[in-house]
Amino acid sequence: MSISAISIQNLSKEFHVPFRREPLRAVKNLSLEVPAGEVYGLLGPNGSGKSTTMKILLGLVSPSAGSSFLFNVNSRHVESRESVGFLPENPYFYKYLTGLETLLFFGKLCGLRGKTLQDKARLMLQTVGLADAADRRLGGYSKGMLQRIGLAQALIGEPRLLVLDEPTAGVDPAGSHEIRDLILQFKAQGITVLLCSHMLNQVQEICDRIGVMNRGELVAEGRLDELLSSPNQTELVLENASPSLLETCARLAAESGARVVENRKPHADLERFFLKITRQKP
Amino acid sequence: MPASPKHSLFSPRRVLALAHNTLLELVRLKVFYFLLLFAFLVIGSSIFTVKFSFQNPLQVLKDIGLGAMSIFSWLLGLLCTAGLLPKDQEDRTLYTILAKPVSRFEYLLGKLSGVFFLLTLAVVLMSVVFAGVLGLREQQEIAAAVQNTPPESLAQEIESIRSAAFQANLLPGILLILLKSLLCSTLTLLLSTIASSSVFTILSSVVIYLIGHVQGIAREAWLGGGETTAVLKVLSASVALVFPDLQLFNVVDEIAVGTALPMALFWQVGGLGLFYILIYFLLAQVVFASREL
Numbered sequence: 234m235s236i237s238a239i240s241i242q243n244l245s246k247e248f249h250v251p252f253r254r255e256p257l258r259a260v261k262n263l264s265l266e267v268p269a270g271e272v273y274g275l276l277g278p279n280g281s282g283k284s285t286t287m288k289i290l291l292g293l294v295s296p297s298a299g300s301s302f303l304f305n306v307n308s309r310h311v312e313s314r315e316s317v318g319f320l321p322e323n324p325y326f327y328k329y330l331t332g333l334e335t336l337l338f339f340g341k342l343c344g345l346r347g348k349t350l351q352d353k354a355r356l357m358l359q360t361v362g363l364a365d366a367a368d369r370r371l372g373g374y375s376k377g378m379l380q381r382i383g384l385a386q387a388l389i390g391e392p393r394l395l396v397l398d399e400p401t402a403g404v405d406p407a408g409s410h411e412i413r414d415l416i417l418q419f420k421a422q423g424i425t426v427l428l429c430s431h432m433l434n435q436v437q438e439i440c441d442r443i444g445v446m447n448r449g450e451l452v453a454e455g456r457l458d459e460l461l462s463s464p465n466q467t468e469l470v471l472e473n474a475s476p477s478l479l480e481t482c483a484r485l486a487a488e489s490g491a492r493v494v495e496n497r498k499p500h501a502d503l504e505r506f507f508l509k510i511t512r513q514k515p
Numbered sequence: 516m517p518a519s520p521k522h523s524l525f526s527p528r529r530v531l532a533l534a535h536n537t538l539l540e541l542v543r544l545k546v547f548y549f550l551l552l553f554a555f556l557v558i559g560s561s562i563f564t565v566k567f568s569f570q571n572p573l574q575v576l577k578d579i580g581l582g583a584m585s586i587f588s589w590l591l592g593l594l595c596t597a598g599l600l601p602k603d604q605e606d607r608t609l610y611t612i613l614a615k616p617v618s619r620f621e622y623l624l625g626k627l628s629g630v631f632f633l634l635t636l637a638v639v640l641m642s643v644v645f646a647g648v649l650g651l652r653e654q655q656e657i658a659a660a661v662q663n664t665p666p667e668s669l670a671q672e673i674e675s676i677r678s679a680a681f682q683a684n685l686l687p688g689i690l691l692i693l694l695k696s697l698l699c700s701t702l703t704l705l706l707s708t709i710a711s712s713s714v715f716t717i718l719s720s721v722v723i724y725l726i727g728h729v730q731g732i733a734r735e736a737w738l739g740g741g742e743t744t745a746v747l748k749v750l751s752a753s754v755a756l757v758f759p760d761l762q763l764f765n766v767v768d769e770i771a772v773g774t775a776l777p778m779a780l781f782w783q784v785g786g787l788g789l790f791y792i793l794i795y796f797l798l799a800q801v802v803f804a805s806r807e808l
Contacts, residue, residue, distance in 0.1 A: 291610070293613060323607070325608060326608060338532060339612075341528060342615040383611075
């Protein structure tokens with residue numbers, strides 16, 4: 234039986250708001266399991282309780298009821314964070330530090346030192362494609378570079394679980410695509426990823442399973458193919474089909490009791506289109 | 516996947532990493548402009564006392580120098596500490612740090628240690644400037660004495676000038692100045708764990724600083740007279756317990772006029788300062804540990 238990277242049981246969180254009798258219930262009786270090695274997308278509109286759930290998992294906020302575990306260690310305990318790397322939304326690091334100094338600082342917090350730390354920091358810079366900017370101060374980094382250094386610091390302690398909050402927010406499509414590839418690379422290395430994002434296309438491409446939260450409750454959860462597929466429909470894409478062939482197809486379908494629901498030209502994915510034309514050499 | 520190493524509840528290395536980074540952060544904030552101001556003040560007052568003072572110029576210089584050192588180190592500690600936590604939270608660097616295997620105790624201790632390093636460095640630098648200016652004035656005074664003093668009393672005059680210059684008996688006083696600034700910084704850190712804005716932290720810290728300086732006088736005024744009500748006694752005792760009597764650290768005046776600080780008093784005041792630092796830090800930890808981030 235595989236171990237759970239994240240295990241949340243009947244978790245609730247209430248915030249007491251000044252001048253309001255009723256507390257604000259940010260998370261309501263949430264339970265979910267994320268097996269090790271899975272990429273799990275936690276979705277939901279703003280204020281749905283995703284961030285609070287993440288903060289509880291990272292020990293930044295204590296739950297009002299219920300419990301959460303990371304690799305069987307209660308997330309209230311500091312040692313649970315030995316296994317976690319976290320990239321917050323719009324990360325902001327100490328801008329007076331260079332990329333390398335930033336990783337050395339976070340590496341020290343993870344207990345690394347000496348040559349191991351130096352080597353690890355350089356390797357992480359290479360992994361996220363920032364080796365050339367290692368000695369530049371973060372004050373001069375672009376948004377996409379900050380996001381990548383954020384990923385590098387999240388990875389420096391060799392975590393078994395990565396918690397990524399909007400990892401591609403504000404990043405251009407090319408940068409976003411690179412981050413997506415990195416996440417897939419982490420998945421291939423067996424790292425569990427909890428991804429919170431409003432970029433639904435990207436979530437669809439990366440995640441094995443998703444959970445949708447709304448008003449503090451988990452309203453849907455499951456594998457993407459299960460949630461999104463229509464079991465009684467089949468998609469057939471034809472190339473160079475003449476109008477008469479299409480008519481024949483429709484007639485045959487009708488004769489066998491089926492129905493052509495939609496007949497349209499397939500659209501290219503906008504992100505792929507954008508990447509294709511922006512990556513063309515002049 | 517690599518297995519997680521055994522987590523140690525407290526790691527001096529993590530605290531040191533945080534302290535080093537805090538020191539770097541504060542130095543980059545150009546706080547040392549403060550020290551430049553101090554240098555100008557001491558050098559300026561050195562020139563001023565030559566021309567206009569009727570008192571022993573070295574005594575006046577010591578008085579101004581030690582007083583300025585006390586004020587500047589307090590102000591430096593206050594301004595540096597008040598913004599530390601709010602800034603980290605605003606920038607979300609606090610989340611990134613606490614999402615690592617770093618306890619809140621280590622974080623808070625690291626931050627405070629960074630401020631302590633900075634204040635120690637600042638007081639050392641101010642002492643060097645102070646000793647330098649005092650040394651220069653001493654040489655000028657001796658040169659003037661050689662010219663103006665009859666030979667039979669020259670040796671005595673030079674001895675008198677040297678005894679009024681920078682001497683080892685100033686060091687305990689400087690240490691107490693440093694301790695006072697560390698104490699006020701810890702208090703500011705405690706306030707910043709409670710307050711929601713840096714402005715409130717600074718204002719309340721200044722108010723407590725003032726209370727700390729006048730509470731001794733107020734206590735004497737209230738309790739010194741013959742008739743004292745029980746309410747006044749309780750009130751006075753409460754204030755004395757919660758706020759440190761900062762006037763106790765003002766041994767600088769006596770030292771400036773050449774009186775040696777009794778070591779028993781030095782240890783007593785030093786011990787009290789350290790006790791308050793410990794209590795305020797533990798209170799800050801209790802508040803910060805239960806805070807929702």
